[in-house]
Amino acid sequence: MWCSMSKKQGKGIRMPYERRKAMYGYGFISIWLIGTILWFLIPLFESLCYCFMDNQTLKPDVGGMKKEWLGFANWEWLDNFRYAFAADPSYKQSLVEVLKDTALTTPMILIFSLFIAVILNQEFKGRGFARAIFFLPVIIATGPVYNIINGDMGTTGVDSGAQFTTLFETDIVDELLAFLGVMNISEGLSEIINTVTTDIFGLVWSSGIQILIFLAALQNIPVSAKEAASMEGATAWEYFWKITLPYVSPMILANFIYTVIDSFTKTDNAVMERVLTKQLEWDYAYAAAMAWSYFAIVMIVVGIVTLIVNKFIFYEVE
Amino acid sequence: MDQDKNLLDKLKRIEQEANQMDAQAANESAATADAAPQTDAAPITETPVTPEIPAEAPAPAVEPEQIPATLEESREEKSVAPVEAQETAEPEPTIAEEVTEEPTEAAVSMSTPDRPHSDRIPDCAKPDVHEEKNVGEGMTKKEAMKIRMQSMNKQEIAYLRRKMIFEKCWPVFRFLILFGLGFVILTPLMFMLSYAFRDSKDMNDPTVMWIPRNFTLTVMKQTIDAMGLTNGFFDNNPLVNTLFLNIGCSICQVITCALTGYGFARFKFKGRNLLFGIVVLMIVVPTQIISIPLYMTFKNFMFGAINLIDSMWAMYLPAMTANGIRAGLMIFIFRQFFRGLPKELEDAAYLDGCGPFKTFLKVMVPNAGSSFLTVFLFSIVWYWNDYYVSSAFFTNTKTIALVLKNLDTTLNLAIFNNANAQVSVREKIVWLEAGCLISITPMLILYACLQKHFTEGIERSGLVG
Numbered sequence: 098m099w100c101s102m103s104k105k106q107g108k109g110i111r112m113p114y115e116r117r118k119a120m121y122g123y124g125f126i127s128i129w130l131i132g133t134i135l136w137f138l139i140p141l142f143e144s145l146c147y148c149f150m151d152n153q154t155l156k157p158d159v160g161g162m163k164k165e166w167l168g169f170a171n172w173e174w175l176d177n178f179r180y181a182f183a184a185d186p187s188y189k190q191s192l193v194e195v196l197k198d199t200a201l202t203t204p205m206i207l208i209f210s211l212f213i214a215v216i217l218n219q220e221f222k223g224r225g226f227a228r229a230i231f232f233l234p235v236i237i238a239t240g241p242v243y244n245i246i247n248g249d250m251g252t253t254g255v256d257s258g259a260q261f262t263t264l265f266e267t268d269i270v271d272e273l274l275a276f277l278g279v280m281n282i283s284e285g286l287s288e289i290i291n292t293v294t295t296d297i298f299g300l301v302w303s304s305g306i307q308i309l310i311f312l313a314a315l316q317n318i319p320v321s322a323k324e325a326a327s328m329e330g331a332t333a334w335e336y337f338w339k340i341t342l343p344y345v346s347p348m349i350l351a352n353f354i355y356t357v358i359d360s361f362t363k364t365d366n367a368v369m370e371r372v373l374t375k376q377l378e379w380d381y382a383y384a385a386a387m388a389w390s391y392f393a394i395v396m397i398v399v400g401i402v403t404l405i406v407n408k409f410i411f412y413e414v415e
Numbered sequence: 416m417d418q419d420k421n422l423l424d425k426l427k428r429i430e431q432e433a434n435q436m437d438a439q440a441a442n443e444s445a446a447t448a449d450a451a452p453q454t455d456a457a458p459i460t461e462t463p464v465t466p467e468i469p470a471e472a473p474a475p476a477v478e479p480e481q482i483p484a485t486l487e488e489s490r491e492e493k494s495v496a497p498v499e500a501q502e503t504a505e506p507e508p509t510i511a512e513e514v515t516e517e518p519t520e521a522a523v524s525m526s527t528p529d530r531p532h533s534d535r536i537p538d539c540a541k542p543d544v545h546e547e548k549n550v551g552e553g554m555t556k557k558e559a560m561k562i563r564m565q566s567m568n569k570q571e572i573a574y575l576r577r578k579m580i581f582e583k584c585w586p587v588f589r590f591l592i593l594f595g596l597g598f599v600i601l602t603p604l605m606f607m608l609s610y611a612f613r614d615s616k617d618m619n620d621p622t623v624m625w626i627p628r629n630f631t632l633t634v635m636k637q638t639i640d641a642m643g644l645t646n647g648f649f650d651n652n653p654l655v656n657t658l659f660l661n662i663g664c665s666i667c668q669v670i671t672c673a674l675t676g677y678g679f680a681r682f683k684f685k686g687r688n689l690l691f692g693i694v695v696l697m698i699v700v701p702t703q704i705i706s707i708p709l710y711m712t713f714k715n716f717m718f719g720a721i722n723l724i725d726s727m728w729a730m731y732l733p734a735m736t737a738n739g740i741r742a743g744l745m746i747f748i749f750r751q752f753f754r755g756l757p758k759e760l761e762d763a764a765y766l767d768g769c770g771p772f773k774t775f776l777k778v779m780v781p782n783a784g785s786s787f788l789t790v791f792l793f794s795i796v797w798y799w800n801d802y803y804v805s806s807a808f809f810t811n812t813k814t815i816a817l818v819l820k821n822l823d824t825t826l827n828l829a830i831f832n833n834a835n836a837q838v839s840v841r842e843k844i845v846w847l848e849a850g851c852l853i854s855i856t857p858m859l860i861l862y863a864c865l866q867k868h869f870t871e872g873i874e875r876s877g878l879v880g
Binding site for chain 1: 592597599600603606607674675687690698699701704705708711772799855
């Protein structure tokens with residue numbers, strides 16, 4: 098009511114209310130807009146341009162970059178990409194490696210973090226303490242500390258470290274597979290299982306935020322759904338599949354995207370390392386071409402998966 | 416259609432029941448002399464009746480124990496048993512006669528024949544309950560459960576048994592899982608504590624595992640020196656630099672991101688979706704892609720007039736314009752949060768004559784306190800841990816994360832007197848762990864004090880929903 102009134106009043110004299118409000122909206126985001134144009138959009142555009150410039154001349158100079166566009170004839174403008182995919186010895190290899198790695202670990206992280214979140218959502222003694230421990234990686238795992246810790250666990254410890262890695266390594270899986278005769282059928286499967294079981298450390302340490310997000314989603318499940326399920330005599334198993342999973346499903350997508358982006362942009366993955374070394378070698382054009390093609394692939398993968406997953410998601414509202 | 420179907424179903428059921436009743440009656444007539452078989456038969460007649468009661472009236476809060484208790488009594492006072500059984504058996508034929516009646520009416524009519532003192536179901540159920548209570552009181556929980564089990568069919572018993580087993584076992588499993596995984600998380604921290612305070616030669620001693628044999632503080636001291644934490648206040652001390660950068664940038668970023676998030680959440684303007692798409696792009700695009708052009712921008716700031724590289728401005732300027740580290744995520748969180756607040760709050764403020772900005776300051780910000788704190792804490796953690804962005808813009812200015820990243824070379828220089836010394840990591844690990852410990856301690860303290868805001872703030876900050 099108030100809206101319509103002010104509209105009538107203000108029509109002749111001032112800007113219409115809607116317009117005025119829109120202007121305020123621009124006002125609120127103006128600071129960000131300026132910053133984004135300066136520190137995000139222009140650099141983004143510029144790095145996109147680097148992809149199509151001559152690598153030899155593209156060097157920092159007084160007052161800016163020395164630039165020279167690649168010619169348009171003969172598909173010359175794709176030279177940097179051609180270098181990345183055809184000439185560079187390690188780019189393609191590390192690209193495949195990273196993609197494979199992410200395809201393996203992402204579902205593991207999602208399942209694991211959902212599992213932990215469900216456990217941490219239950220009532221038991223010492224829950225606060227358990228939560229505090231499981232979110233600890235959120236604080237530490239983002240920095241260089243993680244690299245040192247991870248390195249220690251993997252390489253250095255002949256004494257204590259090795260003991261713990263063997264503790265988690267479990268050859269049992271191998272033996273079990275051999276026993277079942279699966280080993281002969283597929284080497285790949287046992288390799289997959291092995292990477293998953295050996296890397297429990299990485300798994301636990303990289304799923305802090307995901308647990309947090311899932312936990313928040315779990316706490317948003319309405320009590321009525323819980324009560325209805327218990328009245329109908331649902332077992333914990335049924336409850337998980339029929340109640341928990343549908344309610345959490347939007348967050349599964351969100352977590353999936355977060356996990357993928359996180360693992361793709363980690364500075365210690367193979368492609369990123371390659372890009373960074375190229376940057377250090379002043380091969381900016383190559384580095385930009387690599388980074389952009391990598392980014393494009395990631396986006397395509399994420400887009401496809403999002404489209405597929407979106408069909409199975411249950412949105413309460415709408 | 417549905418009604419017809421229901422009727423058909425009902426007829427079928429009643430037929431079945433009638434058959435059952437016939438068998439029952441035969442049983443009864445045979446057992447008038449001996450009451451014992453009667454009690455055995457009773458559960459069968461009991462089961463079809465019990466479901467009717469809750470449907471008819473909520474009043475007979477027949478605590479499940481009470482129904483079997485009826486049986487209990489019937490067993491004790493054997494002379495009464497046949498009467499009881501008849502009572503329950505008799506109503507069924509009445510339903511068969513009045514198929515067209517509503518089920519409720521059928522239930523009512525079923526209670527009438529043998530109970531003159533009560534014509535409504537709740538009343539007919541109540542007396543039993545009261546009488547039986549005395550019997551039920553004497554029982555232990557186990558006994559009551561046993562009796563209850565007798566009135567259940569096989570599936571129910573199986574369900575209860577499974578549930579019981581699950582409830583008994585689950586806490587044990589849960590403890591094992593949590594303990595094991597918690598151990599995985601805490602191991603590196605325990606390593607740090609254990610390594611940082613031992614002498615380097617302990618590392619070559621296979622008998623030393625957790626508790627150092629040669630306890631020393633020299634490693635810590637050496638590391639602190641090597642990291643430059645003992646420098647003067649203005650002498651490029653990493654801790655001072657980091658704190659200055661950290662807190663300042665975080666405050667700037669939280670304020671600007673909150674403004675932006677509010678703008679996106681509550682105002683409709685042209686191109687809003689497109690602009691918000693840019694925010695999402697900010698989350699998705701890795702910093703590595705834009706770092707070099709950004710470096711050039713800062714190096715030739717104001718058309719080459721000012722060189723901002725190695726000055727704090729290179730970090731402060733983006734933070735002040737909501738473009739710092741992970742700013743996209745923060746804008747997203749704030750937008751979600753503000754969208755979740757009731758619109759009436761603002762309308763009230765508008766009515767009272769507040770402008771949008773004043774409304775934001777006076778109404779929305781106080782309501783968003785916890786969200787502000789959460790985002791601020793995360794921002795501090797991100798700035799503290801960041802080394803990529805700072806390594807791109809800083810050459811001489813040191814931050815804790817940068818120092819830690821280069822600790823390897825620094826250590827070589829400081830302790831082994833040679834930057835390129837080929838010292839195996841095993842020998843250096845003591846210092847490295849000490850460095851880790853030093854650099855995470857402030858964050859750990861912060862986390863320990865404000866743990867609630869970290870973990871529970873996320874949901875309040877509106878990341879979900």
